[in-house]
Amino acid sequence: MRRVWLTLRSAVLWALSLLHFGISVPILVVLAFIFDPRKHDWLQRAFCRRIIFFAGARVKAAASPGFDPKRTCIFISNHVNLFDPFALYCAIPQFTRGWELESHFRIPIYGMLMKRFGNVPVPDVRRPGT
Numbered sequence: 571m572r573r574v575w576l577t578l579r580s581a582v583l584w585a586l587s588l589l590h591f592g593i594s595v596p597i598l599v600v601l602a603f604i605f606d607p608r609k610h611d612w613l614q615r616a617f618c619r620r621i622i623f624f625a626g627a628r629v630k631a632a633a634s635p636g637f638d639p640k641r642t643c644i645f646i647s648n649h650v651n652l653f654d655p656f657a658l659y660c661a662i663p664q665f666t667r668g669w670e671l672e673s674h675f676r677i678p679i680y681g682m683l684m685k686r687f688g689n690v691p692v693p694d695v696r697r698p699g700t
Contacts, residue, residue, distance in 0.1 A: 587624035
């Protein structure tokens, strides 16, 4: 019985997540082209919190003693899957920018968004001849 419940719960969360993603992403993309991303950072964070919720996950962030969220900080993470940016955005209290492979900036629309959000291009060190 538990397996049936978990399967049903998963199917409902997947459906809600896809619906949420399909509605929210176009709105966030349009906002990113019209307004400075800092102006709708709260909306992006709400989007990421709902992604985490629909995944059935919980994010618990614990700050080190002496951490001052008003200061500029560098957070380092090993981004291993597509879920990481959503979890990180929920956990990091400051306006966040990321490092992105410079080749990603050439992807239509996505590259323009990454530039608009202020992400920093880094060269792919695996390139031949480098």
